Amino acid sequence: MSDYLIENSSFKQIRKSIVSSLVGQLGSQSFNFALGLMLLTKTGSSLSFAASQVIGPIISLLFVPLVGPTVDRLSKKQVIAVSQIVTIGGLIGYALSLRYFAFTILPPTLILIAILAVSDQFTLTAYNAGAKGLVLDDHQTKLRGLQQSAGAIGQFIAPILGAALYSVVPFTLFVMIEVSCELVTLGIALSLNFQLNSGTGEKQTGQEDLSFSAGLTFFKKQKTLISLLVLALFLNFCVGAFTIGIASVLITSLKFSATTYGFVQSAFVFGSMLSGLVISQMKASKYPLQKVWGAMIGIALCLLVFGIVPFVFEKSVLTAGLIMVTSFILAGISNLVNVPFFSWLGEHIPEQMQGRIFGLVTTFATALTPINFAIFGCLYDVKTLPTLTMNLWIFSCCSLGVLSLYVIGRVILKIDLKHVTIVD
Secondary structure, three states: HHHHHHHHHHHHHHHHHHHHHHHHHHHHHEEEEEHHHHHHHOOOOHHHHHHHHHHHHHHHOOHHHHHHHHHHHHHHHHHHHHHHHHHHHHHHHHHHHHOOOOOOOOHHHHHHHHHHHHHHHHHHHHHHHHHHOOOHHHHHHHHHHHHHHHHHHHHHHHHHHHHHHHOOOOOHHHHHHHHHHHHHHHHHHHOOOOOOOOOOOOOOOOOOOHHHHHHHHHHOHHHHHHHHHHHHHHHHHHHHHHHHHHHHHHHHOOOOOOHHHHHHHEEEEEHHHHHHHHHHHOOOOHHHHHHHHHHHHHHHHHHHHHHHHHHHHHOHHHHHHHHHHHHHHHHHHHHHHHHHHHHHHHOOOOHHHHHHHHHHHHHHHHHHHHHHHHHHHHHHHHHOOOOHHHHHHHHHHHHHHHHHHHHHHHOOOOOOOOOOOOOO
């Protein structure tokens, strides 16, 4: 195949992947939103809702030793197809069971969430591990940037769509709508060529050690990669303070309207969407990980603004405006860390190790979310300090923590992000 045809095919696969991401995100997030509403309505228990949010990350953590090695052993397309079929089967089974569990809806719902968590883990890991063969090397950042934008669009529209559909259609029909979305993503996955990028693919010599322990041993050798992962996880952890803290400050303490809070959340989503589009149009950088240092400074400043502005200006138009603008900037800067990091992983981790490495990375990020929410939720419930004072302390500590990691990494340890190499 000529270079022109290969490049054209690479662009086609990008378009297919974006459509798949958008349909998948809209369907799954709308369904998850409606599932949460249904649980609260049927059970009247916040504990049931909390259980539905925690079980997914726990199940994902338990399946880490199985997901990575499976993705590395088998065809990426085969893994995605099987996991999508399991998802569809689980949804259909759940829809059929609703009439029999009308008054005990929690057990089948938790079982469904567990099935979806495992299948999504397989699908996401296979897509991440197969991206290098899916598109040309020069298109890796474009693919991941556009996927980030598609995810942001889904995040913005899904709650609105989920609430609207939940109020007008029976929940069984809602489940079947999600089945339709999964069928679309399955069809697109089956049409993708994960061996387009020559020199990559899914061939194994049969001599590699594809066990989870081998992947863990390989991971332990990558000191710079581990340092980057710690940085990325801590940055995402601090950004999580925004999710809990801003809601508590704006609505509970300052008594802003839900509309104002909605605008702040929308600003974050639009920042993520726009930055993904911008990153996708940028030329591939020779040193993509260098952006991490500048991004850390930017994130630290944004976190400090979240602490200082409500404390100083309290309820005012200026407070809402500054937080909205800062939310937009924070989302954009966060993408400057996440997108180059995952692009770099896809390009430099050996093909036979990608399933296990991506499995570890994504699971760490997923497992951190409920811990993140629990910690910041408890901190904002502490009544020994006024909420605005507590908010100032929390965001100041987060900002200081990011700056400390910057100093430790760049000044003390002198981590060279220009010439990061993979240790065999």
